[in-house]
Amino acid sequence: MPVAAVIFDLDGVIVDSEIWWHEERTAWAAERGLRWTEADTRAVMGANSRGWARTMRERLGLLEADEPMILEAVVRRVTDRYRRGAPVIAGAVGAVRRIAARWPVAVASSAHRSVIDAALGATGLRDVIAVVVSSDDVPHGKPDPAVYLETARRLGIPPAGCLVVEDSINGVRAGVAAGMTVVLVPNSSVPPGPGAERLTHHVVARLRDLDPAAVALRPDLAAGEAPA
Structure with a gap:
């Protein structure tokens, strides 16, 4: 067709902006003494917000209750960067x-x-x-x-x-x-x-x-x- x-x-x-997502997830994790890697980033590529927040929480060993906080924080960081230019x-x-x-x-x-x-x-x-x-x-x-x-x-x-x-x-x-x-x-x-x-x-x-x-x-x- x-x-x-x-x-x-x-x-x-x-x-x-894929690198932005990696940088902001890495920074968020590092601020809490945790480590987010390139392999972790590849694992969440293509996932929707609920999916990557869940995977991020699991890979960082955090509680299920932390997922909304992870989602809100990373999305806010990336959105703020877009406001300064794409x-x-x-x-x-x-x-x-x-x-x-x-x-x-x-x-x-x-x-x-x-x-x-x-x-x-x-x-x-x-x-x-x-x-x-x-x-x-x-x-x-x-x-x-x-x-x-x-x-x-x-x-x-x-x-x-x-x-x-x-x-x-x-x-x-x-x-x-x-x-x-x-x-x-x-x-x-x-x-x-x-x-x-x-x-x-x-x-x-x-x-x-x-x-x-x-x-x-x-x-x-x-x-x-x-x-x-």
């Missing part, structure tokens, strides 16, 4: 606007809604984004396909007509499981994880190089199937 809409992940695709990936804003001139575009992000709103405001892209869905709007975060399926529903476009742009292995798995065509744009700040390129349909080095009309499905990766 031809591409009828393009759905972008946010962190690591449009803005290079770490926009070179060429990303122009690429999104170019693509939005031809196809409906959406953002499907694992970030908290307040962070998404701050990021879109800082990048100036709010006016071209037709639909915004946070993983907090659905029961499960990536790699579960729910956030992408909900985005397609709101767009009014079948999943097979949606092109997903992702930077993480959990995001790639979510897009493939949703039955969508997935393009991986690897982020050097926080690499996508082992096996991500094997799972995706197409890889481009930079978002500015993406031409949705030219993306071809890999014949060995059937839509709707996420290989092990």
Whole structure:
């Protein structure tokens, strides 16, 4: 099916804020004499707010009652950084606007809604984004396909007509499981994880190089199937 809409992940695709999340989680943990590592960050990439707060609490050995405090503190820290400016990936804003001139575009992000709103405001892209869905709007975060399926529903476009742009292995798995065509744009700040390129349909080095009309499905990766 031809591409009828393009759905972008946010962190690591449009803005290079994955490192912010890592830095703020690391700092929050260090202030309490605890250690948060890059391996811990990879474990929560793609998770919704409830999911990463739970994982963070578990990995740091904290109490279940601490989860709301963890969530509120880290989200506030990242949102405050966006208010001082967005770490926009070179060429990303122009690429999104170019693509939005031809196809409906959406953002499907694992970030908290307040962070998404701050990021879109800082990048100036709010006016071209037709639909915004946070993983907090659905029961499960990536790699579960729910956030992408909900985005397609709101767009009014079948999943097979949606092109997903992702930077993480959990995001790639979510897009493939949703039955969508997935393009991986690897982020050097926080690499996508082992096996991500094997799972995706197409890889481009930079978002500015993406031409949705030219993306071809890999014949060995059937839509709707996420290989092990």
